[in-house]
Amino acid sequence: MDAFQAGFFEEARELLAELELALLELDEKRDDPELVGRAFRALHTIKGSGAMFGLDELAGFTHHLETAFDRVRNGQLAVTSGLTNLALAASDQIKALLEQAAGRGVADQARGAEILARVGELTGAEQPTPPQPDSVPPPPERAGRGEIRLWRIRFRPAAEVLVNGVNPLLLLDELRQLGDLQVTADLSAIPPLRAIVPEHCYLAWDMTLATPAGRDAIRDVFIFVEDNSELAIETAVAPKPEAGRAPVAPPASENTPVRGAQPAASIRVAAAKLDQLVNLVGELVTVQARLSEAAARSNDPGILDIAELVERLTGELRENSMSIRMLPLRATFERFRRLVHDLGVDLGKDVELTVEGADTELDKTVIDQLNDPLVHLIRNSMDHGIETPEARRAAGKRPTARIHLSALHSGANVLIRVSDDGRGLDAEAVRARAVEQGLIDSGARLSEQEIFSLILAPGFSTAREVTDVSGRGVGMDVVRRSVEALHGSIELNSRPSQGLTVTLRLPLTLAIIDGLLVRVGATSFVVPLANSLECVELTREDIQAAHGNHLANVRGELIPYIRLSEYFEMDTARPDREQIMVVETEHGLYGFAVDQVLGDHQTVIKNLGRLCRNVQVVSGATILGDGTVALILDPHRLVHNVIQTASERSGSLPGADGRRNREQHFHSKGQQDQCYAKQMEKLRP
Helix, strand or coil: CHHHHHHHHHHHHHHHHHHHHHHHHHHHCCCCHHHHHHHHHHHHHHHHHHHHCCCHHHHHHHHHHHHHHHHHHCCCCCCCHHHHHHHHHHHHHHHHHHHHHCCCCCCCHHHHHHHHHHHHHHHCCCCCCCCCCCCCCCCCCCCCCCCCEEEEEEEECCHHHCCCCCCHHHHHHHHHCCCEEEEEEECCCCCCHHHCCCCCCCCEEEEEEEECCCHHHHHHHCCCCHHHCEEEEEECCCCCCCCCCCCCCCCCCCCEEEECCCCCCCCCCCHHHHHHHHHHHHHHHHHHHHHHHHHHHHCCHHHHHHHHHHHHHHHHHHHHHHHHHEEECHHHHHCHHHHHHHHHHHHCCCEEEEEECCCCEEEHHHHHCCHHHHHHHHHHHHHHHCCCHHHHHHCCCCCCEEEEEEEEEECCEEEEEEEECCCCCCHHHHHHHHHHCCCCCCCCCCCHHHHHHHHHCCCCCCCCCCCCCCCCCCHHHHHHHHHHHCCCEEEEEEECCCEEEEEEEEECCCCEEEEEEEEECCEEEEEEHHHEEEEEEEEHHHHHHCCCCCEEEECCEEEEEEEHHHHCCCCCCCCCEEEEEEEEECCEEEEEEECEEEEEEEEECECCCHHHCCCCCEEEEEECCCCCEEEEECHHHHHHHHHHHHHHHHCCCCCCCCHHHHHHCCCCHHHHHHHHHHHHHHHCC
16 A cells, blocks of 8 residues: 555646646636646546545545636636636645645645635635545536536446555446436456455446536546546437426537556656666676677687677667656756746746747756756746846836746757846946955956856855845855756856846766777776767877977867876876867867777766765766776866866956967967866865
8 A cells, every 4th residue: 555655646746747737827828628627637636546545635625626627617617817826826735735644744724724715715605515535425516507418338447446446436426426327237247256356346337327517527537547447438318308307418429439458558667766777787888898808808709799799788778778767858847837937926027938848858867956956047037137027118128028948959968048038147247246245356357258157156146135036145056066966067148138048068867878988098088979079190290280289280170189198197108199089068179189099988977986076077987897997077177177277377268169269278388287287286185
């Protein structure tokens, strides 16, 4: 039963998210019957499931809100902003009751009573008494509900229905709430006594229901068991009218085909089990690398064939296990509609949230850590960026502002953008505030991009007063730290009076990646394959032609490069011919000079541990086939740190895409060596 309850709590939380989304959309499209049906079905399922698990308080509270939406479905109650706001508040109370039932808090009873009282006032009816799971509800009032139709229902539940906590008799009781029900039990499937399994259900029921309700309302009764049961809902011949009663109108042709028990299209798996699977696959990848290396040394054709087969199967297993952990961002994006709605009410601002690329998939581990950064970005846009409707009209803008969430794949990364059409960033105001808070000197020469990046500094805030929304200077710092913990990067773009766009560049996965294995001296490094474009040769003649500058001529384009042996202060002899790995970073194309490129490598990412948690240019480590450890480089952070260090020495900042500015930071080998030495001071624990 504990396992079933855990499944119920998980499903109920998903239904609450679906309910919330339907309510927010219904607030904009108030005449959409499909949205009303979505909200009703979510409430109906939560109520029924809660009653089955003995959560009477949860079921009873939900029943009142379900009744209100049933009246909306029947045209007896209009959808208003008051109704949707009240329903959102009721959704929060249902969530609190759910967490209380799970032992994670205590629901506010007074708040619940207040919500129910407002529901009664809004519907103009007394609060109905919720049905008890073990009692037969009284027959409903049918006045004014439309003409009565006759339905023939065939219901044969799955044999395991009782084991799953469902009482079929309660479903029949619920049908009686819809109208006059006649029931005939089918006993034909009952086996001999010696073959009976006490936990199984062998009964089926043939029923005739006279009701003004439609087919969807009848199917809602069986919403929990329909997928694993045989269910048929067919129209029947209308009965003869009784004296003083209007004739029953037979529906034209509204049939539901018989549904037999079918295999489930998906199953629920605990996240811990998926993490364990990926860890085991990672260990298998490491063992496979050792096998391939041993097979290559043996030069035995039979062993080589086996090693190649194991490598292929391991690659397929890796791809499949990683795809299981990939989830679309839709659920993450859609939950922010409620945040925008509530903040808009609190701040007196009219804001719509638009979403693009919600089907873009990302590793579940990354998604789980993405919520807080996005919350802070949206709150920052709502409070600082978006103007009031009056201010927007005065500026010639439409009074309704817009926040846009988008996601798209870019190689082995996902770009998530949060943009608004508000006032944007004022570079001078940000600079002045940074000087006031002591973050920079008044005489510092900063580019616009670097001024914008100051809002990511700890403690920085442009708000003069602390409010419930912002002003403490922790929001954007949380974004920066969270993104860096995911080995990602942040880019800010803003134009005055046109808004701000924040781009988060995040890796697709934090578990296993494709990389290129390179060697510097006796040390191995891994460069992510998704960032690598090509490999070019660097000879002594090329170095002399560049007059000692760290620049490589790649088909007529000068590309600055970083010698890893110098960067990490490695005492190694310089070979006659080096290899330059050309990589794409957020600052443009850069090269990493290495002694040798060893080839492709399936890289299982291992954390470096607490002692090396401040090492920014390394995103992790991996174990090679011979048992040695190779560091996984972070090209974006490495290039960023080198440019930043060179900028501090030169007193200027590099342009994001200016080749001339990038080249001047590698003008002299001596200056670059000094930059490397300073960076190594940061790398030492």
